[in-house]
Each structure stands twice: as structure tokens, then as C-alpha cells.
Amino acid sequence: xxxxxxxxxxxxxxxxxxxxxxxxxEDRAILGAVTRERTRRFAAREDIVRxxxxxxSINVVLDGWACxxxxxxDGRRQIVAFLLPGDLCDLNVFVLRQMDHSIGALTPVVxxxxxxEAFERMAxxxxxxxxxxxxxxxxxxxxxxxxxxxxxxxxAFERMAxLFCELFVRLRMAGVAGQESFPLPITQLELSEALGLSSVHVxxxxxxxxxxxxxxxxNRELVIHDVRRLMDAASFNPDYLHVERExxxxxxxx
Amino acid sequence: xxxxxxxxxxxxxxxxxxxxxxxxxEDRAILGAVTRERTRRFAAREDIVRxxxxxxSINVVLDGWACxxxxxxDGRRQIVAFLLPGDLCDLNVFVLRQMDHSIGALTPVVxxxxxxEAFERMAxxxxxxxxxxxxxxxxxxxxxxxxxxxxxxxxAFERMAxLFCELFVRLRMAGVAGQESFPLPITQLELSEALGLSSVHVxxxxxxxxxxxxxxxxNRELVIHDVRRLMDAASFNPDYLHVERExxxxxxxx
DNA sequence: CGTCCCCTTGAATGAAGTCAATACGCGTGG
DNA sequence: CCACGCGTATTGACTTCATTCAAGGGGACG
Numbered sequence: 001x002x003x004x005x006x007x008x009x010x011x012x013x014x015x016x017x018x019x020x021x022x023x024x025x026e027d028r029a030i031l032g033a034v035t036r037e038r039t040r041r042f043a044a045r046e047d048i049v050r051x052x053x054x055x056x057s058i059n060v061v062l063d064g065w066a067c068x069x070x071x072x073x074d075g076r077r078q079i080v081a082f083l084l085p086g087d088l089c090d091l092n093v094f095v096l097r098q099m100d101h102s103i104g105a106l107t108p109v110v111x112x113x114x115x116x117e118a119f120e121r122m123a124x125x126x127x128x129x130x131x132x133x134x135x136x137x138x139x140x141x142x143x144x145x146x147x148x149x150x151x152x153x154x155x156a157f158e159r160m161a162x163l164f165c166e167l168f169v170r171l172r173m174a175g176v177a178g179q180e181s182f183p184l185p186i187t188q189l190e191l192s193e194a195l196g197l198s199s200v201h202v203x204x205x206x207x208x209x210x211x212x213x214x215x216x217x218x219n220r221e222l223v224i225h226d227v228r229r230l231m232d233a234a235s236f237n238p239d240y241l242h243v244e245r246e247x248x249x250x251x252x253x254x
Numbered sequence: 255x256x257x258x259x260x261x262x263x264x265x266x267x268x269x270x271x272x273x274x275x276x277x278x279x280e281d282r283a284i285l286g287a288v289t290r291e292r293t294r295r296f297a298a299r300e301d302i303v304r305x306x307x308x309x310x311s312i313n314v315v316l317d318g319w320a321c322x323x324x325x326x327x328d329g330r331r332q333i334v335a336f337l338l339p340g341d342l343c344d345l346n347v348f349v350l351r352q353m354d355h356s357i358g359a360l361t362p363v364v365x366x367x368x369x370x371e372a373f374e375r376m377a378x379x380x381x382x383x384x385x386x387x388x389x390x391x392x393x394x395x396x397x398x399x400x401x402x403x404x405x406x407x408x409x410a411f412e413r414m415a416x417l418f419c420e421l422f423v424r425l426r427m428a429g430v431a432g433q434e435s436f437p438l439p440i441t442q443l444e445l446s447e448a449l450g451l452s453s454v455h456v457x458x459x460x461x462x463x464x465x466x467x468x469x470x471x472x473n474r475e476l477v478i479h480d481v482r483r484l485m486d487a488a489s490f491n492p493d494y495l496h497v498e499r500e501x502x503x504x505x506x507x508x
Numbered sequence: 509c510g511t512c513c514c515c516t517t518g519a520a521t522g523a524a525g526t527c528a529a530t531a532c533g534c535g536t537g538g
Numbered sequence: 539c540c541a542c543g544c545g546t547a548t549t550g551a552c553t554t555c556a557t558t559c560a561a562g563g564g565g566a567c568g
Contacts, residue, residue: 070403073489078406080399095388100396100494134349142354144398145334149324151405152332152450156556187514196406198557203516235327240354410524441546452525457548 009036009062009110012086012174017132019173019243027129034122035060035112042066042105049103055093057113061085064109065185069193070101079194081144082106082167086174091119091137107185135242142240151196154234156205159195161234164215164222169238184222263290263316263364266340266428271386273427273497281383288376289314289366296320296359303357309347311367315339318363319439323447324355333448335398336360336421340428345373345391361439389496396494405450408488410459413449415488418469418476423492438476 013035014028023031039062042048048066049055066083080101083089089103094116123130143166150159167184171177188206192199210216213225214233224230267289268282277285293316296302302320303309320337334355337343343357348370377384397420404413421438425431442460446453464470467479468487478484 068399070399072403072407076407078403080402080406090392092388092392095385096392096496097498098493100496101399131349134346138344138346138350141395141398144395144402145322145324145355148334148398148401148405149326149332151402152334152447153326153330189514193406199514200516200558201556204556207516239352242350242354244351443546453546454526454548455524458524461548 010175011035012062012084012176013060013088014086015175016086016170016173017129017136019245020135021128021132021245023128023132027126030122030126031129034114034118035062037118038113038115040111040113042109042111044105044107044109046105046109047102048105048109048111049089049099051099051102053099054097055090055099057115058091058093058119059089059103060112060114061087061089062110062112065106066103066109066111067106067190067194068101068103077193078196079190080147081140082194084167084170084174085176087140088133088136091133106190135244139242142242146240156195156197156201157208158234159197160191160202160205160209161214161230162236163195164224165231165234165236165238166241167222168224168227169241169243173241173243180225180227181221181223183220184217185220264429265289266316266338266430267314267342268340269429270340270424270427271390272499274389274499275382275386276499277382277386281380284376284380285383288368288372289316291372292367292369294365294367296363296365298359298361298363300359300363301356302359302363302365303343303353305353305356307353308351309344309353311369312345312347312373313343313357314366314368315341315343316364316366319360320357320363320365321360321444321448322355322357331447332450333444334401335394336448338421338424338428339430341394342387342390345387360444389498393496396496400494410449410451410455411462412488413451414445414456414459414463415468415484416490417449418478419485419488419490419492420495421476422478422481423495423497427495427497434479434481435475435477437474438471439474 011028011032014023014031017023017031042064048059051070061083063085065085066087067079068081068083069077069079071077083103093099123133146162146166150162154162168177168182171182176183188202189199192202195202197205206217214230215222215224217223230236265282265286268277268285271277271285296318302313305324315337317339319339320341321333322335322337323331323333325331337357347353377387400416400420404416408416422431422436425436430437442456443453446456449456451459460469460471468484469479470477484490
């Protein structure tokens with residue numbers, strides 16, 4: 001892990017939050033500054049926070065993909081959440097004594113680190129930002145519930161289709177997806193650990209989706225051949241992502 | 255649903271929170287008063303909040319069991335969380351425009367209703383309470399992650415054993431469980447909807463656990479024949495429930 | 509050029525689901 | 539008080555979805 005203060009990264013967090021509320025130029029400047037004041041870089045597969053750690057600051061994914069995961073005794077691993085560019089890890093971790101799960105980098109990752117003090121100052125002075133961050137936290141909880149539904153009720157095909165839809169919407173909000181494709185910089189094994197499937201079955205399901213001309217993977221990008229049919233296959237209802245500003249989903253990328 | 259102001263119920267919420275922090279007698283009095291100021295009763299199977307509703311207040315389960323659930327188009331249902339006596343539903347729902355899931359009563363339920371204003375006043379004047387409520391919310395999120403792990407990685411047997419361990423600890427915290435048993439006032443179908451299994455398979459798994467002399471169900475109570483072996487079978491690690499005060503789990507019931 | 513991942517596919521196995529029939533309780537009303 | 543009916547629990551037989559095992563192929567990188 002390398003300390004750093006450099007970098008001009010597109011602000012995915014701001015892009016995401018604006019799908020919920022309009023932020024003033026000042027809000028945006030402050031949020032950008034606070035999240036970049038202290039940044040850290042991680043290599044792919046490196047752990048960013050480990051189960052049992054005592055968290056000391058709030059992390060923001062400035063670039064790259066990370067995940068929350070838990071290991072079982074015998075080595076099985078479940079990825080319980082993807083942390084995408086602009087995602088925020090736990091506003092209130094300070095309350096708990098120790099982490100109940102780990103956070104690991106899936107790709108090279110740039111993390112912004114916000115101290116408790118900086119966060120509290122910003123929260124106090126800029127209620128619109130705080131409100132938007134609350135929205136973000138509640139959406140994260142909602143996503144966690146939807147994953148529970150997926151794992152509990154959907155079969156491999158529906159589950160994978162649903163995840164792709166979710167990633168598509170979330171990455172578009174972050175300003176990181178194309179009109180009908182998005183970067184998918186993870187292995188099939190990692191995908192399988194998120195979907196609760198074996199990697200072999202992920203591979204087969206992917207083949208099936210390709211043969212139905214729904215999606216395909218081309219140099220670490222997921223290409224969606226027919227968004228409508230993909231969403232139908234997953235019975236995807238984006239309400240749980242709470243994109244609440246009128247027309248926010250259609251906004252031009254910023 | 256019947257309006258009511260009556261009732262002298264054991265305060266499960268306070269009992270739960272004290273496993274995290276000590277509350278002063280004044281804290282306890284206030285919390286008790288605020289959550290009982292307005293109560294509502296629901297029949298078993300009645301919906302308390304419905305997907306799409308705009309939430310207007312914070313609910314506290316004063317008595318009975320409820321659940322969060324989501325329906326799929328074709329009628330499949332996933333219970334994503336159990337709401338047990340003393341459980342609290344979403345401190346910050348006001349931020350979101352609409353509910354992304356429903357809350358339904360599993361048994362007859364008494365709900366306390368806390369208005370936004372009452373909550374904010376209490377939060378402002380009693381920071382220890384607020385802190386404890388944050389702990390509660392973060393534990394709820396942690397439980398949701400653990401369910402994701404269960405559904406993704408554990409087989410039927412482990413998953414059920416794990417759920418029983420979780421319920422046992424949570425109900426003990428609420429002061430509602432015995433030394434080696436707890437009330438389980440739900441049907442096998444409802445259990446199956448939480449575990450992501452068919453009700454037939456739940457029945458078989460239950461039989462298997464009975465034949466191994468781990469647990470049995472006797473008039474709506476789950477009797478644990480050997481707590482240690484049950485926890486082993488589930489590889490149960492209670493850390494994710496963040497019972498953080500020293501010895502809190504061993505406290506006499508209040 | 510070899511090694512290490514990762515992806516891909518087939519064949520055999522296994523866990524959980526579906527279908528269907530029966531049994532059990534419990535409350536209601538005759 | 540008993541009979542009926544309905545929801546729930548139980549069990550067997552069969553099916554299906556997903557896993558495991560195993561082997562081969564491809565690309566990146568030292």
C-alpha cells in the first residue's frame with residue numbers, strides 16, 4: 001500500500017450523489033477536497049481492511065473495484081458487496097469496536113480516506129451533503145437486501161442477469177459505463193463468489209447468456225446486446241436503487 | 255390494525271441496547287416513553303408497511319415477530335430479515351422516497367411508532383441513546399451481510415443451524431429466550447422463505463437435526479439439546495452481532 | 509519457452525426442489 | 539360433543555439444478 005496525495009480522478013462519488021439530489025458547486029468542491037485529502041493505493045487482491053480491525057476512518061473508492069467479503073472456516077468465501085468507483089464504506093463504523101468482515105481490492109484501487117473529524121465537520125456545515133450521504137448508505141442497505149433475495153430465490157441465470165443489471169445502473173450513475181456496456185474487471189471466480197455459485201457454473205451460465213445473445217464479455221467489458229431483454233430475464237426493477245431525482249437516470253454523463 | 259395507548263410490556267429494546275452500552279435510568283425512562291407513546295396492533299399475516307409506501311415514522315417492535323420481505327413477480331417470497339421484540343426499523347427512512355420492501359407481521363404484533371420529531375428531539379438531547387441506536391442499526395446491517403453469506407455458501411443444514419444460533423443470541427439479548435430454548439412462533443413455510451429453501455426441505459432438515467439430537471420443536475418453542483454442538487454445526491461466530499460490553503451475554507435477564 | 513492463472517467443456521455426482529399423498533391439530537358450527 | 543374443514547407438518551418417489559472432478563486450451567509474463 002502506497003501513500004499518495006496526487007491524482008486527478010473523475011469524481012464518481014459526486015456523480016452518484018447527484019442522482020439523488022442537486023449539489024451546489026460549493027458542496028461539490030468540498031466533497032471533492034475532503035475525499036482526496038488523503039489517498040491510498042492498493043494492488044489487486046490486497047486487503048484494505050481486515051475482519052477484526054478497528055476502523056479509524058471512512059473510505060471512499062476513488063478508482064477501481066473492491067469488495068466486502070467474509071471467509072468461512074474451511075476457506076469458502078462470500079463476496080457480500082461490490083464497492084465500485086464512488087462508493088463509500090460505512091459512515092458510522094466508529095460506533096463498532098471491530099470490523100465483522102474484510103474489504104479487499106479486486107483491481108488496483110485508489111481509496112480516499114476521510115477522518116472522523118473531517119467527516120463530522122463537513123456533516124455539520126453542509127447538511128445537503130450529509131443528506132446525500134445518508135441516501136447513499138440507505139441504498140447500500142437496500143442493495144444488500146436485494147442480494148439476499150437473489151441468493152435466496154433466483155436461479156443462476158436470473159441471479160447473474162440481475163447482478164449485471166445492477167452493476168450497469170450503478171456504474172452508469174458513477175459515470176463509468178457506456179450506453180450498453182460496462183467494465184467488468186473481475187474474474188469468473190470472483191463473480192462466482194458474489195453469486196454464491198461455483199465458477200464452473202458461472203462459466204456455463206455466461207455461455208448460455210451469450211448463446212441467447214443477451215450479453216458477452218469482450219476484453220474485460222460486459223457488452224449488453226439487448227438491455228430490455230436482459231432486464232426482463234432478471235425481472236429487474238430498479239426501484240431498490242432509489243434513483244430519486246426525476247430523470248436522473250437519463251442525465252448526460254458528467 | 256387497532257390504535258392503542260395501553261400496555262405494560264417488558265422493554266425488549268432497552269434490554270437489547272444494554273448489551274452494548276449502559277443506559278442511565280433517565281435514558282431508559284425516556285426511551286421507554288418515546289417508544290410507547292403511540293402503539294399499534296397488527297394481526298398475524300397483516301402488512302405493517304408495504305413496498306412503495308412513503309414511511310412517516312420509525313417503528314419499534316414492542317411485542318411479537320415481524321419480518322421484512324420482498325415478493326418476486328411470480329409469487330416467490332424472500333424474507334430478508336426477522337424483526338424480533340425490541341427491534342427497530344430504520345432510523346433514517348425519511349431520507350428515501352419510498353419503501354423498497356414490505357414489513358409484515360408473522361404473529362400478532364404490537365408496534366411502537368416514533369415520529370420523526372420525537373426521534374430527533376430524543377437524539378439531540380440524549381446522545382447516549384443515539385449512540386446505542388446507531389449500534390443497533392449497524393448490527394442490523396451486519397446481520398444482513400451474514401444472511402448473504404449463509405444463503406451464498408452454507409448448505410441447508412448449516413444455514414438452519416446458523417439461523418437458530420442467531421435467533422437464540424438475539425432473543426436472549428431481548429430477554430425473551432430461556433437457557434436452552436426460545437419461542438419460534440412461525441411456520442416451516444415462513445422459515446423456508448427466510449432460509450431460501452423449500453418448506454419440504456426445511457422439514458427434512460429439521461428431522462435430521464432432531465435425529466442428531468441437536469434441536470427439536472415443542473409447542474412453538476425451539477429446544478436446543480446441545481448448544482455447543484449446534485454452534486459447531488453452524489460454525490457460529492457471534493462476533494457479527496457485536497455484543498460489545500464485557501460479559502454482556504452472560505448478564506442475568508432483566 | 510515454460511509457468512501460472514484463468515477460462516472452457518464433458519461426465520458423474522449430489523443437494524435441494526417438485527409433486528403428491530397422508531397425517532395431524534385446532535377451531536367452528538351443527 | 540363430535541364432525542368437518544383448513545392450514546400445517548410429514549414422508550416417499552422422482553426430477554432438476556448446480557457442484558465436483560478432471561482434462562485441455564489460451565494468454566500474459568518472467
